Amino acid sequence: MKKILIPLAKGFEEIEAVTNIDVLRRAGLDVLTAGIGSREIEGDHEIKIETDIEISDVNAEDFDAVVLPGGMPGAANLRDSNQLRNIIKKLNEDNKLCAAICAAPIVLEAAGILDGKNATSYPGFDKDMTSCNYQEDRVVIDGNLITGRGPGVAMEFAMTLVEYLLDKETKDELEKSMLVKNN
Template sequence: MSKILIPLAAGFEEIEAVTNIDVLRRAGMDVITAGIGSKQIEGDHGIKIETDTEISELSADDISAVVLPGGMPGAANLRNSAELLKLIRAVNDKGNLCAAVCAAPIVLEAAGILEGKNATSYPGFGDQMQSANYREERVVIDDNIITGRGPGVAMEFALTIVEYLLNGKERVELEKAMLVK
């Protein structure tokens, strides 16, 4: 498997970004973080992260999955990146995982990959996901699309990705090791 991309844009939700990066790396996955416009990205709550690279340095051939943290204006800044939208479409065209939590499902909508899919988001963003079958569950899986509600489901969302990409046994082992259950 090539890399799992977690892009960060100014105003990202720190809990969602760091939880996904950490949990997926604990599961042994090859995660790459990429900044939108810079390698130094500041989250919505003032936490700064230096990413591995910038989005402009990546090719769709390098990426096998995309996981988008939410937050505002982070999700809007992700949505405004033509390079990211192109990568998301390429990953989706291969049938590979495209996941987004909180406000970030609006990015999947902008990429044109939510049509007819069951999806969720942070409350209040459903009207920006007109092509999706909107749900209010904590985490929603529809084929290669996984969406989650918000910061409070960050761990569940990340573990769902682990189960989707690896298996349920790996998820259970991580839950035990991290005292999730």
């Protein structure tokens, strides 16, 4: 079973974090949340989540992907974690999935893995992502990197991750069972 790391830092965007945690678990993936600085992390809208572990307990070798929720100052707090940036670098070196939504692609930039890649983010964060080929699509895939625009894209982003990590059939079945699409 593929193991997915979702790190959370104070000020994270709750819709993006919980949607990804929930959808990836529904798809049968092993999702582990890791707190930056603590196990109890408060989101941007004052929702608190107790993470499974702290980032200091994470070994990058144990994971197949990292998924970063945005929000501010959550994304900036993720970006400022040396441990997380090192995990992202290692996963990218191993060609494992590095995904970020909303403001969180700034973390991928800080980790040095966006150079020459196509990527997107919440409007305005393009100024912090100078090494990439910035796009304004809702979800952008470039090799092992997936980025998304913001909270309104959270479900589409999560389903894109399911298809990337598993397959289109699993994504289609999940969309049907969750009534994501009308068919």
